[in-house]
């Protein structure tokens with residue numbers, strides 16, 4: 376299964392989610408996981424490097440790929456149970472190439488106007504890529520949500536914006552929690568710092584929702 380965590384908004388939590396999903400599939404699903412870092416900033420590669428210095432954390436493989444990576448991804452996908460691709464925050468060749476082969480595309484967005492402004496362009500990009508990869512399942516996920524009950528409306532409104540463009544939005548969200556930032560520092564994940572933390576339950580809910588999604592067969596009837 377190939378999962379691309381992408382989008383063009385910087386800082387929305389792409390690398391953070393990609394890393395936590397990688398640990399979910401390695402630790403909970405006992406799968407063989409490869410992370411593909413397509414971001415020249417090397418956030419995920421740095422995380423893996425920090426991780427490898429701690430022998431108590433199970434190793435996760437990671438490679439860097441840039442540009443026309445479609446064929447590389449296709450062949451890597453045959454050798455791993457899960458390939459998790461972290462694309463940096465830009466509309467670039469690697470993002471489009473990964474979208475053309477991924478089973479799942481997840482686009483994190485904060486419930487903020489500047490993030491939501493990227494939805495129309497992402498919808499455009501997704502529909503282009505769906506022409507070559509019709510089985511792709513694309514979803515937005517709302518991240519770094521404010522925990523204050525008085526701000527709950529922001530989350531609902533953000534989901535409504537995504538839905539208004541006809542793209543699936545996950546029920547599961549992440550709330551703004553320091554444990555995400557703190558776990559990254561040491562190459563760890565929220566699942567490993569505290570597997571019963573609220574953040575761990577958020578990551579599990581996101582992963583389970585993805586796994587439960589049915590293959591998109593709608594193209595077969597068009």
Ligand SMILES: Nc1ncnc2c1ncn2[C@@H]1O[C@H](COP(=O)(O)OP(=O)(O)OP(=O)(O)O)[C@@H](O)[C@H]1O
Pocket residue numbers: 384385386387388389390391392414416418462463464518519520549550551552553555556557559
């Ligand atoms: N749910 C969350 N709660 C709190 N902090 C978070 C959450 N998700 C991500 N962060 C933090 O936000 C910062 C940006 O996250 P991250 O690097 O994953 O974003 P990104 O989308 O990959 O950015 P870029 O576009 O630069 O690649 C990091 O410090 C990360 O720890």
Ligand SMILES: [Mg+2]
Pocket residue numbers: 389390391414418461462463464
């Ligand atoms: Mg990143």
